[in-house]
Amino acid sequence: MINQCSQSSFESLGRTYRKIKREFASNFPLFFAGSGKENAHPMTNETKSGASPNRYYLTTPIYYVNARPHLGHAYSTIVCDAIARRKRALGIETWFLTGTDEHGQKIERSAELAGRTPAEFATAISAEFRGLWHRLGITNDDFIRTTEDRHKRGVQKLFATLRDRGFVYKGSYTGQYCVSDEAYVDGPPGTYCPDCGRLTETVSEENYFFKLSAFERKLLEFYEANPGFIGPESTRREVISFVRGGLKDLSVSRTSFSWGIPVPGDEKHVIYVWLDALANYITALGYGSDKPADQAKFKKFWPADMHLIGKEISRFHCVYWPAFLMAAGIEPPRSVKANGWLLFDQGKMSKSKGNIVRAETVQDVLGTDALRYFLLREIPFGQDGSFSFDALVQRFNGDLANGYGNLVSRVVNMVHKYFAGVAPETGRETAAEDALRGSAEAAIAAFGPAFDELNFSEALKSLWVLVAETDGYLTANAPWKKPPERSDEEHLALQARVLATAAEAIRIITALVYPILPESAAKVWQQLGQGDIQAAVRSAFLTELAWGGLKAGTRFGEPAPLFPRAEKDAVERMQNLEDNNIGSAVDAVSGASATSSAPEAPQSALGISPIPATPEPTAAPEHATASPSVVSVQGQLAGTVPPSAAVHSQIESQLTEQTAAPVDPATPVATIHVHQVPAELASSRLTSTPIAAPAGAPLQPADPAAEQPQHIGIDDFTKVELRVAQILVAERIPKADKLLRLEVDLGYEKRQILAGIAQYYEPEKLIGRKIVIVANLAPRKMRGLESNGMLLAASLPDGAPVLAGFLEEVPLGARLK
Numbered sequence: 001m002i003n004q005c006s007q008s009s010f011e012s013l014g015r016t017y018r019k020i021k022r023e024f025a026s027n028f029p030l031f032f033a034g035s036g037k038e039n040a041h042p043m044t045n046e047t048k049s050g051a052s053p054n055r056y057y058l059t060t061p062i063y064y065v066n067a068r069p070h071l072g073h074a075y076s077t078i079v080c081d082a083i084a085r086r087k088r089a090l091g092i093e094t095w096f097l098t099g100t101d102e103h104g105q106k107i108e109r110s111a112e113l114a115g116r117t118p119a120e121f122a123t124a125i126s127a128e129f130r131g132l133w134h135r136l137g138i139t140n141d142d143f144i145r146t147t148e149d150r151h152k153r154g155v156q157k158l159f160a161t162l163r164d165r166g167f168v169y170k171g172s173y174t175g176q177y178c179v180s181d182e183a184y185v186d187g188p189p190g191t192y193c194p195d196c197g198r199l200t201e202t203v204s205e206e207n208y209f210f211k212l213s214a215f216e217r218k219l220l221e222f223y224e225a226n227p228g229f230i231g232p233e234s235t236r237r238e239v240i241s242f243v244r245g246g247l248k249d250l251s252v253s254r255t256s257f258s259w260g261i262p263v264p265g266d267e268k269h270v271i272y273v274w275l276d277a278l279a280n281y282i283t284a285l286g287y288g289s290d291k292p293a294d295q296a297k298f299k300k301f302w303p304a305d306m307h308l309i310g311k312e313i314s315r316f317h318c319v320y321w322p323a324f325l326m327a328a329g330i331e332p333p334r335s336v337k338a339n340g341w342l343l344f345d346q347g348k349m350s351k352s353k354g355n356i357v358r359a360e361t362v363q364d365v366l367g368t369d370a371l372r373y374f375l376l377r378e379i380p381f382g383q384d385g386s387f388s389f390d391a392l393v394q395r396f397n398g399d400l401a402n403g404y405g406n407l408v409s410r411v412v413n414m415v416h417k418y419f420a421g422v423a424p425e426t427g428r429e430t431a432a433e434d435a436l437r438g439s440a441e442a443a444i445a446a447f448g449p450a451f452d453e454l455n456f457s458e459a460l461k462s463l464w465v466l467v468a469e470t471d472g473y474l475t476a477n478a479p480w481k482k483p484p485e486r487s488d489e490e491h492l493a494l495q496a497r498v499l500a501t502a503a504e505a506i507r508i509i510t511a512l513v514y515p516i517l518p519e520s521a522a523k524v525w526q527q528l529g530q531g532d533i534q535a536a537v538r539s540a541f542l543t544e545l546a547w548g549g550l551k552a553g554t555r556f557g558e559p560a561p562l563f564p565r566a567e568k569d570a571v572e573r574m575q576n577l578e579d580n581n582i583g584s585a586v587d588a589v590s591g592a593s594a595t596s597s598a599p600e601a602p603q604s605a606l607g608i609s610p611i612p613a614t615p616e617p618t619a620a621p622e623h624a625t626a627s628p629s630v631v632s633v634q635g636q637l638a639g640t641v642p643p644s645a646a647v648h649s650q651i652e653s654q655l656t657e658q659t660a661a662p663v664d665p666a667t668p669v670a671t672i673h674v675h676q677v678p679a680e681l682a683s684s685r686l687t688s689t690p691i692a693a694p695a696g697a698p699l700q701p702a703d704p705a706a707e708q709p710q711h712i713g714i715d716d717f718t719k720v721e722l723r724v725a726q727i728l729v730a731e732r733i734p735k736a737d738k739l740l741r742l743e744v745d746l747g748y749e750k751r752q753i754l755a756g757i758a759q760y761y762e763p764e765k766l767i768g769r770k771i772v773i774v775a776n777l778a779p780r781k782m783r784g785l786e787s788n789g790m791l792l793a794a795s796l797p798d799g800a801p802v803l804a805g806f807l808e809e810v811p812l813g814a815r816l817k
């Protein structure tokens with residue numbers, strides 16, 4: 001992913017290296033001193049150099065605005081929110097930053113496809129992120145957009161500083177670029193991105209370069225001196241081995257598009273989007289501002305204690321970012337921790353795969369806390385984890401409704417019933433109370449360290465041992481049941497002792513779980529008569545959490561249900577909410593509108609209207625209007641259907657390598673009955689939902705007089721994998737008059753297809769168009785180039801092909817069934 005430069009204007013690397021080393025050793029002695037043990041700074045910042053141990057700065061990645069937020073994004077944000085809440089409850093002054101990454105070629109292209117300016121487009125999607133965080137009760141202290149002036153100013157200052165300090169020089173770059181990852185890729189044209197698997201594009205530009213190669217040793221020493229810098233261990237090892245493999249200089253400007261921050265003094269260049277994006281962590285604190293208040297904030301919170309990121313962007317955060325900062329004379333962050341991926345339907349949840357679930361769906365059916373609990377309990381941090389509605393409901397019912405929720409409800413109700421809602425005196429304790437107190441103390445001791453090492457799953461597991469023990473204690477002592485041999489007085493004493501003890505255990509559980517279940521903890525806090533939990537947070541209640549805090553005589557609040565048990569249809573309801581919101585996935589790349597439930601980003605406010613679908617096919621308009629839901633597009637059959645009404649599979653596969661001539665459109669190749677997928681149903685996730693016409697359903701021939709097509713079974717049809725793709729690149733092939741070379745995006749992958757349509761289509765006009773391809777055709781070579789698929793087109797009487805397309809929005813990769 002590191003690029004190559006064709007011109008080098010290096011000083012001697014050795015000299016540069018010594019200069020950086022000298023400067024860093026004197027500026028940031030802790031980073032390079034001793035064994036590193038004393039410098040380790042896992043989650044707590046007790047050992048932090050410079051900054052006060054009582055401050056904590058943490059960040060999420062800033063999210064690209066080419067797609068609406070989904071559960072994958074929510075995962076990273078929720079993890080940070082839980083950490084921020086715990087830090088605050090420990091009395092640590094916390095600054096929690098999130099935001100949106102709005103520049104770059106990817107966003108520029110998405111906006112173009114949506115028929116919007118990049119600024120309008122970015123504003124709309126950024127508002128969706130902000131709205132969702134608001135809806136989920138995320139407690140970020142700031143939200144930065146990279147299109148804000150404060151950010152631009154800071155990025156330009158950073159770039160100028162790097163240049164002034166001799167770490168940036170002008171060169172030229174010819175090589176491969178992955179637009180989706182906004183990353184340079186080593187390899188010849190036609191190389192696929194090693195990270196996302198998409199086809200790269202060739203870039204040939206004059207660029208500014210950053211002397212990344214000068215930081216190889218420096219970074220390795222830094223990692224060694226700061227073993228807690230990268231986590232988890234697997235990510236740390238990968239990063240170190242990447243750096244050991246050698247670093248090449250990095251292109252840090254682009255000239256072939258303009259949606260970015262101009263290089264100061266050379267405005268035809270825009271600053272590389274990753275340099276721009278990474279800088280958000282300092283510009284949001286005021287870096288680049290002249291205002292004393294901003295400068296003070298920067299001084300107060302930088303270096304960041306933790307950048308929480310997805311594992312796929314660790315190289316940018318663990319290699320480029322500390323190198324940029326070292327070069328600029330700014331201290332690197334204290335740690336970068338990578339979360340694994342949330343998987344759904346076997347793959348990484350992502351807009352391009354079309355397998356997303358929205359956080360709002362879970363929130364609407366089970367509540368925000370259910371989502372938070374599931375993500376943190378189910379997925380060991382740092383590993384990939386599967387999301388499924390079934391597993392979610394199971395956890396919800398098992399751990400929350402029947403576990404914690406039921407425990408709280410029993411105890412609070414009994415305190416109301418037997419003690420008029422006032423906490424009783426515990427009285428003389430027995431071995432059972434001692435045991436429960438011991439368990440609670442063990443939970444307090446175990447929870448914090450596990451949480452602070454980001455081991456949320458273990459932390460919750462250990463806390464739920466206390467939930468189970470408290471439940472068992474209640475059941476064993478059964479304060480609701482008076483055996484005949486027990487006197488009234490004895491029974492009252494038992495009830496008081498048991499309920500006061502169980503309520504105290506609940507208080508401990510609730511305080512500890514607050515960062516993960518903030519809404520529910522707030523309710524329980526009230527029910528236990530502890531008042532407003534936010535007031536408790538402000539008084540740093542977690543610092544003094546100890547057994548015995550619930551005082552006798554405390555008036556309890558009214559009992560109220562916490563986690564009403566999810567009914568059998570919960571899974572179905574969530575599934576339906578997602579299915580009815582397919583538009584969110586549909587519009588992801590195109591920018592077409594969809595229903596948004598984010599309060600600050602209602603659809604009307606987004607200013608994004610559905611983009612006109614791909615240019616309407618000029619052929620067979622009668623099909624397009626015949627029925628909005630199931631449109632029969634009749635496949636061409638061996639001369640049986642008049643060509644004017646036929647959809648012709650563009651027969652690339654029949655182009656011979658020698659002639660590259662398109663096949664005669666009258667030649668029969670296949671019978672394809674394509675039922676157009678209604679946009680609201682089109683989703684790759686729908687592959688399990690039968691929406692195609694029933695097997696053998698007769699299609700209306702366009703000409704009733706025409707011979708009936710020979711029927712095939714549904715099994716034959718389903719062998720043909722027809723999918724929606726978008727043309728990204730279209731170009732003529734030298735010495736092949738009839739062939740165009742296309743690069744198409746299926747959402748989940750990019751491919752090259754050679755199509756015999758050069759006489760009928762101007763390549764430039766095809767770019768951005770959505771088409772239908774046969775995706776499972778065996779690859780074949782023509783003119784030495786591999787063709788990986790086949791386009792579908794109607795064939796006019798003169799043989800001219802008209803590409804099949806859609807009136808409605810359809811997501812890339814959607815299958816036609």
Ligand code: MSP
Pocket residue numbers: 060061062063064071072073075076101277278279280308309310311312313339340341342343348349350
């Ligand atoms: N804009 C860059 C980050 C720049 S930070 C200076 C970017 N954006 S992104 O929107 O593509 O992804 C951002 C983050 O979203 C990921 O790093 C990860 O934290 C989170 N996730 C997105 N999809 C995810 C999953 N399916 N699973 C877990 N996290 C996911 O990269």
